[in-house]
Amino acid sequence: EVQLVESGGGLVQAGGSLRLSCAASGVTFDDYAIVWFRQAPGKKREAVSCISNNDGSTFYADSVKGRFTISSDNSKNTVYLIMNALKPEDTAVYYCGADVTRIVAGCTKVNRPLGYSWYKYWGQGTQVTVSS
Numbered sequence: 001e002v003q004l005v006e007s008g009g010g011l012v013q014a015g016g017s018l019r020l021s022c023a024a025s026g027v028t029f030d031d032y033a034i035v036w037f038r039q040a041p042g043k044k045r046e047a048v049s050c051i052s053n054n055d056g057s058t059f060y061a062d063s064v065k066g067r068f069t070i071s072s073d074n075s076k077n078t079v080y081l082i083m084n085a086l087k088p089e090d091t092a093v094y095y096c097g098a099d100v101t102r103i104v105a106g107c108t109k110v111n112r113p114l115g116y117s118w119y120k121y122w123g124q125g126t127q128v129t130v131s132s
Helices: none
Strands: 003-007 010-013 018-025 032-039 046-052 058-060 068-073 078-083 092-100 126-131
Antiparallel strands (some): 068 078, 092 126
């Protein structure tokens, strides 16, 4: 059974940093693409970042480029999202998702409309709140 567990969310002031973790179990980690989406109240779920573990390719939404960094520790089956220079508009529930790289073509579909629907497995989400 595939399980994804997010952690690391919290309350931070604007300009601060957080590190989110997504720990995966029940998967052959190297074969998976891991994505981060976020959803703020009243807004659509939007893609934030993605990493394809087989080749290390990544994706970042324009809104987070230069501020967020995604990385993967395959020895721990964990993907990290390091978020720097946080802004109030980054406030959302952050979800990690995953699916087999060859099925979802890595991170190529993540930014399509309803891109999250391509990824089969999801965690429960972690709340990130950035105060101004």
